[in-house]
Amino acid sequence: MSLTISLPSVLSRLTDGSRSLSASGATVGEAVADVTRRFPSLAPRLVDDAGQPYPFVTFYLNDEDIRFSGGFTAPVRDGDELTIVSAVAGG
Amino acid sequence: MTASLPASPGPAAIDRPGFTALPLVCENCGAQFDAEPSAICLTCLGPLVPVYDPNRSLPGRAEIHARPNSLWRYREWLPFDGTPTLSPDTGFTPLVEAPELARRLGVARLWVKNDAVSHPTLSFKDRVVSTAINAAHTFGLDVIACASTGNLANAVAAHAARAGKPAWIFIPHDLEPAKVLATTIFGPKLVRVRGTYDDVNRLCAQVADSFGWGVVNVNLRAYYGEGSKTMAFEIIEQLGWRAPTAVVAPMAGGALVTKLHRGFREFAAAGLFDDALPRLYGAQAAGCAPIVRLVERGGGRIEPEIPATIARSLAIGNPADGLTAARGIADTGGWAAAVSDADLVAGIRLLAETTGVFTETAGGVTTAAALHLAKTGRLGPKDEVVLCITGNGLKTLDPLVDALPPAPLIAPKLREVAALVDAA
Numbered sequence: 001m002s003l004t005i006s007l008p009s010v011l012s013r014l015t016d017g018s019r020s021l022s023a024s025g026a027t028v029g030e031a032v033a034d035v036t037r038r039f040p041s042l043a044p045r046l047v048d049d050a051g052q053p054y055p056f057v058t059f060y061l062n063d064e065d066i067r068f069s070g071g072f073t074a075p076v077r078d079g080d081e082l083t084i085v086s087a088v089a090g091g
Numbered sequence: 092m093t094a095s096l097p098a099s100p101g102p103a104a105i106d107r108p109g110f111t112a113l114p115l116v117c118e119n120c121g122a123q124f125d126a127e128p129s130a131i132c133l134t135c136l137g138p139l140v141p142v143y144d145p146n147r148s149l150p151g152r153a154e155i156h157a158r159p160n161s162l163w164r165y166r167e168w169l170p171f172d173g174t175p176t177l178s179p180d181t182g183f184t185p186l187v188e189a190p191e192l193a194r195r196l197g198v199a200r201l202w203v204k205n206d207a208v209s210h211p212t213l214s215f216k217d218r219v220v221s222t223a224i225n226a227a228h229t230f231g232l233d234v235i236a237c238a239s240t241g242n243l244a245n246a247v248a249a250h251a252a253r254a255g256k257p258a259w260i261f262i263p264h265d266l267e268p269a270k271v272l273a274t275t276i277f278g279p280k281l282v283r284v285r286g287t288y289d290d291v292n293r294l295c296a297q298v299a300d301s302f303g304w305g306v307v308n309v310n311l312r313a314y315y316g317e318g319s320k321t322m323a324f325e326i327i328e329q330l331g332w333r334a335p336t337a338v339v340a341p342m343a344g345g346a347l348v349t350k351l352h353r354g355f356r357e358f359a360a361a362g363l364f365d366d367a368l369p370r371l372y373g374a375q376a377a378g379c380a381p382i383v384r385l386v387e388r389g390g391g392r393i394e395p396e397i398p399a400t401i402a403r404s405l406a407i408g409n410p411a412d413g414l415t416a417a418r419g420i421a422d423t424g425g426w427a428a429a430v431s432d433a434d435l436v437a438g439i440r441l442l443a444e445t446t447g448v449f450t451e452t453a454g455g456v457t458t459a460a461a462l463h464l465a466k467t468g469r470l471g472p473k474d475e476v477v478l479c480i481t482g483n484g485l486k487t488l489d490p491l492v493d494a495l496p497p498a499p500l501i502a503p504k505l506r507e508v509a510a511l512v513d514a515a
Contacts, residue, residue, distance in 0.1 A: 008131065044135070045135060054136065054137075055392055055393065056136060056137055057136050060293060065289070065395055065409060068397075083297070085297065087409065
């Protein structure tokens with residue numbers, strides 16, 4: 001499956017200035033692994049030592065928080081959009 | 092991405108104020124940054140907080156007491172060098188003793204920290220916007236924005252209007268009409284978003300990343316949150332420079348409990364009171380209680396929820412400060428409680444009937460949670476308790492329409508009054 005990943009601007013310095021990346025994989029986790037293979041310095045920003053998202057980084061698959069749909073095991077379809085947002089907003 | 096409709100003039104067009112914002116440090120990894128409109132660590136994406144000079148000169152009780160009655164009387168604990176110039180008169184709301192409510196709860200004494208009469212928009216959000224708008228001013232950000240469940244929308248619109256700054260305000264589509272009108276009146280760009288607050292919040296994280304605006308609870312969040320500490324400072328000072336044994340506060344994103352904890356610790360460290368830190372108790376509506384459930388589980392991660400409660404100002408299913416709020420509660424020996432919508436309406440009535448304070452749904456949650464905590468032994472007969480009442484009841488009238496008895500209708504005859512008196 002092919003999808004688009006949108007990054008917060010603070011991470012674009014790690015992706016040659018791009019805030020929008022193409023990725024492939026059958027799940028969110030596989031798609032994240034795909035981009036972190038290509039941009040290794042992204043890995044410690046997106047995935048903790050246990051291979052899970054950090055509490056302060058939220059992943060939205062087509063506007064839905066992936067924690068409602070299986071986290072990194074959430075399946076993706078061709079054309080999906082994965083948006084990564086730092087979870088410091090609120091209140 | 093570069094957006095197409097930025098409204099901020101460049102920094103060269105701004106008259107810089109005679110004060111500056113403090114630098115920032117990452118709470119997660121400790122990386123340090125210059126003062127900037129960013130709440131995200133460039134290294135690890137963790138949250139940023141201001142760095143205070145540990146050797147700065149701090150005022151004593153007498154010096155603070157002699158200052159004007161606003162939150163700026165605590166300016167050494169707020170994130171600026173110099174004296175901020177915008178929103179100079181927010182804060183120092185009444186601390187109202189409530190002996191009848193204390194009796195109902197079975198505690199020694201009880202006070203209401205009454206931010207329902209906060210200046211100018213009748214909620215504690217005036218505090219955080221006071222610091223955020225001054226931060227925006229130092230950075231030359233002329234457009235102020237926010238994601239809001241209502242009270243923050245009111246506050247941003249009002250403070251921006253007074254400062255002469257344009258405001259963009261994003262709210263869930265189904266907010267209470269009073270909160271929508273009480274925002275629109277100030278003339279901001281008000282945008283209703285199809286979705287929950289969490290959807291609006293995510294959108295505003297992207298807005299802050301794209302338009303160069305000062306989104307108070309996103310890229311100005313490091314400065315915005317510091318305003319909440321002033322509620323703790325005022326409680327200590329208004330009690331005569333001593334601490335209560337327990338404080339009950341509502342939780343939405345968890346920032347208020349987090350900052351109350353920080354505020355009490357900072358005043359203790361400054362030697363401004365000698366008592367133990369108060370136990371912190373957090374209150375949420377059962378229809379959206381991710382922080383309460385985290386406290387009950389004893390730790391771990393926030394499990395987000397889809398809100399289903401009439402307490403819309405607390406309806407944040409993905410609370411950004413939930414973990415730190417739960418930590419503050421645990422560190423002080425407190426607890427958390429969730430209450431039903433029916434109980435929160437009863438809480439609004441109980442607070443009004445025993446204290447003369449009319450609060451919104453969030454205050455009903457706080458009052459009902461305090462009652463629950465007392466019934467379950469978390470609050471006891473030796474406790475001196477402060478309830479943080481954060482918003483005004485005139486903003487959320489709908490839940491009360493069917494909950495209150497209708498007034499009798501009579502002819503202008505004395506005998507009809509006499510009949511009512513006999514029946515009372």
